[in-house]
Amino acid sequence: MKMSRHSYLRVLILCIIAFIGSTEAQLQQNFYAKSCPNAEKLIQNFVYEHIHNAPSLAATLIRMHFHDCFVRGCDASVLLNSTSNQAEKDAPPNLTLRGFDFIDRIKSLVEAECPGVVSCADIIALAARDSIVAIGGPNWNVPTGRRDGSISLLAEARSNIPAPTSNLTTLQTLFGNQGLDNNDLVLLSGAHTIGVSICSSFSNRLYNFTGVVGTQDPSLDSEYAANLKRFKCKNxxxxxxxxxxxxxxxxxxxxxxxxxxxxxxGLFQSDAALITSPVTKSVVTRVLQGSLENFFAEFAKSMEKMGRINVKTGTQGEIRKQCALVNS
Structure with a gap:
């Protein structure tokens, strides 16, 4: 059956509208150029002003970005407070997260400049990047236009965020679920070059590895383990x-x-896991044998890739007025 000229034009117009809608709903560099032109500079200036007083925040903010993106995508669901149900923030992997107040302070500045325009999800992504640059680390593109989610569930954080005790199979599965490959796994693990951990995140490797008190992880260098027991995690x-x-x-x-x-x-079992396979070990070796500049460039690509995980754009989600609360 032939399509009339009128019907053909109608279908063509609908296709064009759909195409325009899909292209507008993608992340893009300088997304706020017209709606809030000073947004990215405000965030950068705040980070640069404060990070030198607390450089450990760089590790905190990049970890927050990572934990956010691995649960429901990069939608700032990690910032939501628990209400009638327990939120991601209260899940075991996130109990040691810090920096929530730092993000709230940035949000307040941006809201004063452009109310209801800049998402909390974009603030996390930009602040993470800016904090790493501020301590002399790699720079990477942060296309913006993310919108904030309204759902945050403790159980999803527990099941989707890799634990320090994860083996390689678990790591590959959890990263693969997010569209990240072995290369991304090794490169993003490189963020462990900064920051600290508390003993409870790895003490089983020192004192209770097989479930029997006194057993030690044989994959951990014995001299390093002895020093950790003597000077850091004493019991x-x-x-x-x-x-x-x-x-x-x-x-x-x-x-x-x-x-x-x-x-x-490596402090965690998840760090040690990277050399349990020839595939991931070869990436570790390649990165180490290359230049710092090459590592920065590769890390940047994986960070930008991670920052695009299941983002909400266009009419999806919302722009929260307060990062810890969904809009009423």
């Missing part, structure tokens, strides 16, 4: 003492982490 009940992820350069974004992993001195 199995120590849950609060702090240990540097990359001893001696916790605020320096460098290749030290990969060197430690190859020496079997």
């Amino acid at each position: 199995i009940s120590d849950t609060n003492s702090i240990v540097e992820m990359d001893p001696g350069s916790r605020n320096t974004f460098d290749l030290g982490y990969y060197s430690l992993v190859l020496k079997r001195r």
Whole structure:
């Protein structure tokens, strides 16, 4: 049956409208150029002004971005408070997250400039990038236009965020679920070159590895384990003492982490897991043998890829007035 000229034009117009809608709903550089032209500069200035007083926030903010994107995509669901149900924020992987007040302060500044325009999800993504740049780490593109989600569930955070005790199969599954490959897994793990951990995140490797008190993870370098027991995590009940992820350069974004992993001195089981397969171990070796500049470039690509996970754009989601609360 032939289509009339009128019907053909109507279908063509609908297709054009659909195409325009789909292209407008994508993340893009300088998304707020017209709606809030000073937004990105406000965020950057605030980060640069405060990060040098608390450089550990860089590790905190990039971890927050990671934890946010792995649950329902990069939609700031990690910032929501628990209400009638328990939110991601109260899940075990997020109990040690910090920086919520820092994000709230940025949100207040941006809201004063452009009410109801800039999403909390974009603020997390931009603040994470800016904080890493501020401590001399890699820079990466942060296309914007994310919108905020309204659902946050503790159970989803528990099941989707990789634990420090994860083996390689679990890591590959959880990263694969987000569209990230082995290369991304190794590169994003490189963020462990900064920041700290509390003993409870890895003490089972020192004192209770097989479920029997006194057993130690054989994949952990014995000298390193002995030093951790003697000077840092002195007994199995120590849950609060702090240990540097990359001893001696916790605020320096460098290749030290990969060197430690190859020496079997990665703090977490998830770090040690990277050298349990020839595939991921070859990536670790390649990164370490390359230049810092190359690592920065590769890390940047994986970060931008992560920042696009299941984003809400266009008419999806909302622009929260307060990052911890959905709009009423």
